[in-house]
Amino acid sequence: MATSAHEGGDAQSMRPSRPVSHTVAELAALTGAESVPARSGAAEPVTGVVLNSREVQPGDLYAALPGARVHGARFAADAAAAGAVAVLTDPEGARLLAGAGTDLPVLVCADPRAWVGPVARAVYDSQPADGSGQELFAVTGTNGKTTTTYFITSVLRALGHTTGLIGTIEILAGDTPIPSHLTTPEAPHVHSLLALMRERGITATGMEVSSHALEFHRVDGVRYDVAGFTNLTQDHLDLHGSMAEYFEAKAQLFTADRTRRAVVVLSEEDPWGAAMAQRARENLGTERVSTVALRGSDSGEDADAADWTLRSLERRGIGTAFTLTHADGRELRVHTGLPGEFNVANAALAVLMVLDSGVPLETLQRALDEHDPLTTSVPGRMQLVGTAPTSLVDFAHNPDALVRVLRSVRPENGEGRVIVVFGATGQRDTTKRPIMGRVAAEEADVVIVTDDDPHGEDPGPIREQVAAGAREAVADGARATDVLVVEPRATAIHTAVRMARPEDAIIVAGRGHETAQDVNGVNVPLDDRVELRNALEALHAHTKEQK
Template structure:
């Protein structure tokens, strides 16, 4: 404990406990195992110190908290060491890294941030690393993988002690490279504090998470923390102004629309959505690339992955092989039940992402674009009318439905989306209908589809549950779409 106190300049309330050792860390009392440091953090609804008795009963060997937490009776009388710091959440990552032996220093950690494209870029990078023979780890929205073993993900980026524990397990299992998505929440809340990055990469920035960030400038400031010197190599997409603001003399740049170190030549698209192009890089490098993923934005994601991989010395043949093999769950994922129209599930759940996804499919089909879309509850409310507007401008039929209403009234969420959609002049939009039940909405969309059309189920992507009034019910867009297609044949 004396070492931990010195790491973050914390106050140890009882110096006689300085010799006590801890072997793990957690901020959830229900997850404490004997020997853990329990982080009793202040929260919006409760203080972690209110759960100290449960943590101590489970075997917590020490507690980290702030002054307010230290004043709780359970901690004033606790017979364990108590570390007090004015910002315990901010230093938890540093402490967890020390407890778990600074695992990121024994790995090459690839951090990928941005609004859209983090998951796809992570899969592209990880696939190429595996093609190169590396033993890999993956941490992100869809899943966590440790040398091929899959774990479910609760957050895009885990809480600080969970992250350091994961990295420590990866070291034990002889992983070489860990590719991880880094969210703005993770950067702002210190989840990646104590983590050293071999590479930091930036995809793009568009409106999202304005329920957490007061404005876009604050959202950008959070993302920019990955490029404050904590990553040894920085690779940035400069197609947008936000990316250009991150550029330093040492930044490796990629772009689809402007000059950069890495650019893409002419893109060829097959009728089934596969793409091929040549990546042009530094010193005259030309790298022919084949992608199974549709959409110009996925070419941009591939360029970012190439920039990272090339900077790390991965062979071009391994880059080509890895990128050509990638399919990402819930990201422009095709559902094929032998139907005469194209069916796609995509995680797009913000205005810019919806626009990009629908622009991509519009270019690749000769028929109509039919979209099923909802918005999540307890999240940024300002994007709801914008999503309705973007979707209806790009579709022939928009079915407004429920996503994850969470604690909100689903009808109120749909009304906000419909307001944005119906504000578009009649001549500039397609048909708009409202069907609250998501399964029924998907069945309606499939019933309207004719040969040559495309049906896009947007918003939930890889998710396998739908949260309504605090209860998560099993629901998969992929399964619901496949069932609807099979049912339409009967």
């Protein structure tokens, strides 16, 4: 559900110092909107765009959009008082403004949200027509977006770029980090950030693009150089309703007005990859779409049809070395220090997206060999917190991600157990709760169900729905020998550490880098990494005392 302008979003916005002023008439021509002039005085030029009336600065166009609870037009007086010089709204908003006697010029169109991005692009000049903007890389999919964008920017830095990042964990504008509350910020923030990055000399930026961002027009007006697709598994069905609708939301990225080129991961386990590749070819042309098959010669039809094939996987420590082989015989030797086959897929996608941006293969290979850029640390993504027992924190919060993580931490010698601590989010897709419980019991030896972010939902029933799926799997002969329900989450983490033997592996899943737990609208401080580290220190201190 979209929020109204007064309901929030990222409160802090960094803007470029040199916006391009536009008259209201010019913006009316751009949008095709009906222009209602101010009742008194001449219209002032527009030098900024905002969705939130609390962010208005003098010279801004205020986009008054319909929200979940209230129409943004009701805050137009606040926007005007803060210095807004014009309003963009729909017919309902125009009626509200007329009734309130707001004395600002108004642009009226049927779907104003769809025009916020293009207007912000024009005002902030985020992608100049002369091509002087930075290269832009977009990653979408259910799992792997964050890690892949970190990989992309790390490879680009190894190639000599100064990079920017817009994602779940953080936004980096030059050397300045900005906390991110949405996977993708709203359209005015995206365009102002891109323009600011260009002013600061950033030459390439990686961005996560969620289905929410595409559905709610947060990246409208942005055209990427290369867009990548990781996978599509069950998530966000509370918004999309079905996997087919979820696919259609993601597919919006792979159109000619949003990206020049595309790279798509193919996997026998994910038929949506082949469907996305086909859709991208239809929209962009076959020559602008590259595919990579994950399982080498075992990939069957995917491997035969793919442009690139992943071969010669070799375990190196907790990471993996592998080769990407093109159908024409070209090869890239790649290494990632992050554990798990899914990180091999993320690394392959990142490398090929950079290659498809126009970097010569020999230049890219040299950067991979000399800098090992795919061993970069990603906060809260397979983040190693301790050893003996091996203890990791990951953001896995849906069934597919949980399976991938649990399989990646299982000791190769078979002597250690896998202990998982996780829960399910409240007020989100309820159908995945028992599924997550089941896959946890099938892949782990000990399952500890606890709370994730319950939001406004009673956490007890959430835990029981997850645990029921785990218990049913155990009854059917699943791997797990124990299914525990423990709350609060910090206690569950400490319980896992106390149960663990040195040869075991603990994975605390679901929240990753997050540092606060939403309990009925209250942010309760909680960082899985801190709790896990504290529990391990307490364990080791106790062990020393016993010796």
